[in-house]
Amino acid sequence: MNRTRTFLAATAMALPLALAAAPADAQQTTLRIFVGGQQRPDVMRQILDAYQARNPGVRVEVEIGGATSDQQQQYLNTVLTSRDAAIDVMLIDVIRPAQFAAAGWAEPLDAYLGAEKDAVMARYLPAYREANIVGGKVIALPYFADAQFLYYRTDLLEKYKLQPPKTWEELTAAARTVMQGENNPNLRGFATAGAPIEGTVCTFLVPMWGAGGQFLNPQGKPDVGSAAARRSLQLWSDLKAANVTPPNLAEVVTDRIRVDFQAGNLLFAMQWGYAWNRFQNDADSTVKGKTNVVPLPGFAGNQPATCIGGWQIAVSAFSKNKPAAVNLLRYLSSPEVSKMQAILASHLPVFAEVYQDPEVLRVNPWFQFARNVVVTGRSRPVSPDYPEVSEIIRTNMNAFLAGTRSADQIIADMNSRLARVYR
Amino acid sequence: MAAAKRYKLSKLERDERRLGFALLAPAALLLAAVVVYPIAELVANSFYSFRLTRPGFRFIGLENYAFALFEDDRFLHSVLNTVIFIVVTVPGALVVGMGLALLANQPFRIKWPVRLGLLLPWALPLVFAGLIFRWFFDFRQGFVNWALEAVGIAPPQWLSDPQLAFVAVCVAIVWKSSSFMALILLAGLQTIPKSLYEAAEVDGASKYQQFVEITLPMLKPAIVVALIFRTITAIQTFDIPYAMTGGGPGTATETMAMYIHKTTIDFLDLGYGSALATLMFLISIVATSVYLRHTRRDTGRH
Numbered sequence: 237m238n239r240t241r242t243f244l245a246a247t248a249m250a251l252p253l254a255l256a257a258a259p260a261d262a263q264q265t266t267l268r269i270f271v272g273g274q275q276r277p278d279v280m281r282q283i284l285d286a287y288q289a290r291n292p293g294v295r296v297e298v299e300i301g302g303a304t305s306d307q308q309q310q311y312l313n314t315v316l317t318s319r320d321a322a323i324d325v326m327l328i329d330v331i332r333p334a335q336f337a338a339a340g341w342a343e344p345l346d347a348y349l350g351a352e353k354d355a356v357m358a359r360y361l362p363a364y365r366e367a368n369i370v371g372g373k374v375i376a377l378p379y380f381a382d383a384q385f386l387y388y389r390t391d392l393l394e395k396y397k398l399q400p401p402k403t404w405e406e407l408t409a410a411a412r413t414v415m416q417g418e419n420n421p422n423l424r425g426f427a428t429a430g431a432p433i434e435g436t437v438c439t440f441l442v443p444m445w446g447a448g449g450q451f452l453n454p455q456g457k458p459d460v461g462s463a464a465a466r467r468s469l470q471l472w473s474d475l476k477a478a479n480v481t482p483p484n485l486a487e488v489v490t491d492r493i494r495v496d497f498q499a500g501n502l503l504f505a506m507q508w509g510y511a512w513n514r515f516q517n518d519a520d521s522t523v524k525g526k527t528n529v530v531p532l533p534g535f536a537g538n539q540p541a542t543c544i545g546g547w548q549i550a551v552s553a554f555s556k557n558k559p560a561a562v563n564l565l566r567y568l569s570s571p572e573v574s575k576m577q578a579i580l581a582s583h584l585p586v587f588a589e590v591y592q593d594p595e596v597l598r599v600n601p602w603f604q605f606a607r608n609v610v611v612t613g614r615s616r617p618v619s620p621d622y623p624e625v626s627e628i629i630r631t632n633m634n635a636f637l638a639g640t641r642s643a644d645q646i647i648a649d650m651n652s653r654l655a656r657v658y659r
Numbered sequence: 660m661a662a663a664k665r666y667k668l669s670k671l672e673r674d675e676r677r678l679g680f681a682l683l684a685p686a687a688l689l690l691a692a693v694v695v696y697p698i699a700e701l702v703a704n705s706f707y708s709f710r711l712t713r714p715g716f717r718f719i720g721l722e723n724y725a726f727a728l729f730e731d732d733r734f735l736h737s738v739l740n741t742v743i744f745i746v747v748t749v750p751g752a753l754v755v756g757m758g759l760a761l762l763a764n765q766p767f768r769i770k771w772p773v774r775l776g777l778l779l780p781w782a783l784p785l786v787f788a789g790l791i792f793r794w795f796f797d798f799r800q801g802f803v804n805w806a807l808e809a810v811g812i813a814p815p816q817w818l819s820d821p822q823l824a825f826v827a828v829c830v831a832i833v834w835k836s837s838s839f840m841a842l843i844l845l846a847g848l849q850t851i852p853k854s855l856y857e858a859a860e861v862d863g864a865s866k867y868q869q870f871v872e873i874t875l876p877m878l879k880p881a882i883v884v885a886l887i888f889r890t891i892t893a894i895q896t897f898d899i900p901y902a903m904t905g906g907g908p909g910t911a912t913e914t915m916a917m918y919i920h921k922t923t924i925d926f927l928d929l930g931y932g933s934a935l936a937t938l939m940f941l942i943s944i945v946a947t948s949v950y951l952r953h954t955r956r957d958t959g960r961h
Contacts, residue, residue: 635909
């Protein structure tokens, strides 16, 4: 009796569920997109909700993972080498398309774009168009752009009647003046990434480019022993010796710079575009309205340079819903979404016209010149073995910033290890 | 007649043997599938140039091994780091674990708080322990530097100085593994008859003499077992330095297992990673067999 009743109750409960699920399943496509914690999954969700409202047959789930580019890639390495179909669409860092193309992880989009291919790609900023085409094939589409800027405290520079620095020499002098004048033990002049993370690769490359150096020599082989590279290393050891940078520079990760600047403990910072929004809107920000950005300095007599960053969207080669995934991709890489991201997350657009949009400029006045920075930004080395290239540079740079290895030692180690990767 | 009888007996024997094999077969097959096959595959891959980032799978003989042993300073450095971790943390955990076990063996009226305190570090996942200690040794927000500043000592940069980072990681490993040591030693302590201590007491032996003359010799089997387990896990040290320093600064705290992980998972260089893993496997086998020989001799004597 009791058992019968339980059975009936269970059936009664399950029945409506089964009935409700059946017709919906008939046309519903469920896609899964992988997003890192740093790329504003909350904003992605809002964008996807708008997409779902327009496309009732598609449901998109967001999978969030990895606090840094490296951790995201580690996870994707596991998923993609095992040919797992669980993820249909994924965000990948701007440095990855070459690797995804060589490993065959991303579905080339040429066949889906068809005759439109050239017209579609022509709309993007050149650096992003080039980053996503590998060996003539479209591997991914740009989602948002990014670049490293020099953030500075407007109130402190005004107080000491200083101009935003254009060269590293000016930056060092300004930092010293302000630090002496303020006499605040918590205040440091400048910070950049120094921990063994992806951002530390740019810490090495940016001043090297700013001194006129190149990563590859004219023969196409890596050479990090140039005069420009030594100048980059010298800059960091000078700033460290002068106590302009935090003493624990070798522990500093990207978001720690954001936190310190926000707490009012930094005068200058080499930081990505995402931080702007946090400085202006976070409840605990002490630098609201006291922050501005300019292009990163160079060395006197040379063009300044910056690392370009940003995130691309690719369709997994192992997805079982490729046409639906490509449709979603086209939407996510549209001017409409670029504008939504710019307003909601201050993500830099990948379309030139979005930088001019009045609504975007009202929220992000600094986008006016940000476009020029993004356009002149340089790409980190392009290689299918980029993870290894990056690791060689950042662990050596980290050891150098920690003061455990000399410039000569790390140049020798980087050159011999890089030669093995590029042979 | 006798021959027939013998034949009958051996048939029974054969049947039994056949049954024995049949009963063993599932376990043997399972073991072959999950242990023998992966190891064979690993060793086979180690003779190839096999990178997932580039197409191609090319036989290169011993080239991977030659590079690891004669050219790759980073690998040799990671072996050295692992050896130092073993030499420092295994005895370290033994000493601390012994102290904890002796403490827990005291006749407390309520035993569970002490036992719980012993169990908790052991039950905590290794990565959590690493993260907790990273915060502990953080330059600006860490407890250690806070305490040092409170007594007027200039705070050092624990995790970006190679020597100090090593010390910090060792402290974390000893903290984490000494509770495991203590659990095994505590079990050993409880098998020692109380009468031995009572007799020693009557004879006027001091507490120290009791420890050296009774506790240590009686505890020897437990100590050897604890050391074997601890050494084998120490060869594989990965989680705590991975979470605390990521092998940094530079590669100052990188262990063998971390370098293998980096080569295979991050660089997707499966050929070279397999060669490194095979070398680590050989080191584990050598270390284990040294211990096993020691214990076999030991049990033979008793």
